[in-house]
Amino acid sequence: QQQVKQSPQSLIVQKGGISIINCAYENTAFDYFPWYQQFPGKGPALLIAIRPDVSEKKEGRFTISFNKSAKQFSLHIMDSQPGDSATYFCAASPSGSARQLTFGSGTQLTVLP
Amino acid sequence: EPEVTQTPSHQVTQMGQEVILRCVPISNHLYFYWYRQILGQKVEFLVSFYNNEISEKSEIFDDQFSVERPDGSNFTLKIRSTKLEDSAMYFCASIWLQETQYFGPGTRLLVL
Numbered sequence: 001q002q003q004v005k006q007s008p009q010s011l012i013v014q015k016g017g018i019s020i021i022n023c024a025y026e027n028t029a030f031d032y033f034p035w036y037q038q039f040p041g042k043g044p045a046l047l048i049a050i051r052p053d054v055s056e057k058k059e060g061r062f063t064i065s066f067n068k069s070a071k072q073f074s075l076h077i078m079d080s081q082p083g084d085s086a087t088y089f090c091a092a093s094p095s096g097s098a099r100q101l102t103f104g105s106g107t108q109l110t111v112l113p
Numbered sequence: 114e115p116e117v118t119q120t121p122s123h124q125v126t127q128m129g130q131e132v133i134l135r136c137v138p139i140s141n142h143l144y145f146y147w148y149r150q151i152l153g154q155k156v157e158f159l160v161s162f163y164n165n166e167i168s169e170k171s172e173i174f175d176d177q178f179s180v181e182r183p184d185g186s187n188f189t190l191k192i193r194s195t196k197l198e199d200s201a202m203y204f205c206a207s208i209w210l211q212e213t214q215y216f217g218p219g220t221r222l223l224v225l
Contacts, residue, residue: 034213036156043117043204043216044156089156100146100158100169101214 002027004092006104013111019077021107023090026071030092034101035064035075038087047088048075080111115139117217119205125223126195134190134220136205145188146206146214147180149173156204162188195224 005024013019023033031052036044050057050064050073057064063076077084090104118137126132138145147159160170162180179191188207192199200223206214 036216041218043206043218045216046213049213091156100161100171101148101156102158103156105155 002102004090004102004104006090006107008107009105010108011110013080013109015080015082015111015113017080017111019080019084019109019111020074021088021090021109022072022074023092023104024070024072025092025102027092027094027102028071029094030102031095032093032099033064033066033073034091035062036089036091036103038089038106044089077109080109082111082113085109085111117205117207117215119203119217119220121220122218123221123223125225128197128224129194132192132195132222134192134203134205134222136188136190136207136217137186138188138205138207139209139215140186142207142209142215144168144208145180145182146208147190148204148206148216149201150204150219151201159190159203192222195222197224200224 007022034049035047037047038044048059048062050066052068055066061078066073088107091101093099093101120135145162148156150156158171160174161168177193181189202219202221204219205217208214
């Protein structure tokens, strides 16, 4: 019940295309859903986060869509660039962001030039 | 921009040895965390620390692990007797209140 399931495991997109990564959760106590970006040899860095009181949040080229009834959320990267090539992790935590994060298994995104 | 720092960046140790991983969280942050990431796998929560005590810990965080905030700036993770399966990247993170968990660059631990 603590798991966050993430798909796909890897994704290859052409420059300018849309990258879509999906996550699903079971624990209804989760109420904070961040996405982290990780480059090789670096720590995860927060990209964008959402709480369940909104269905969508957009920051620049990055959008989170959230479906509370389906317990699913997704990351959309518009106009994908080669510099976006990284591993993306969805995560969730209960009762606010100070609680432990449960991470998805990660998606390795490659954006071809 | 303030950042979480970790030392060492790499550590190689023999099985059964004790290791101490060090972190300097962002200065006004109140909650501190350790996570680990086995090569090619997802990031896993180990422990959170607030007000000088452990607030949450996972099943991974057994009696071989301990955490300490020995002074006002450092936050350490000690593994008393390392096992081969402790080989992983260890990340420290910190947070002020209900905001972003900021992660350090990690310590890559290799147990031989």
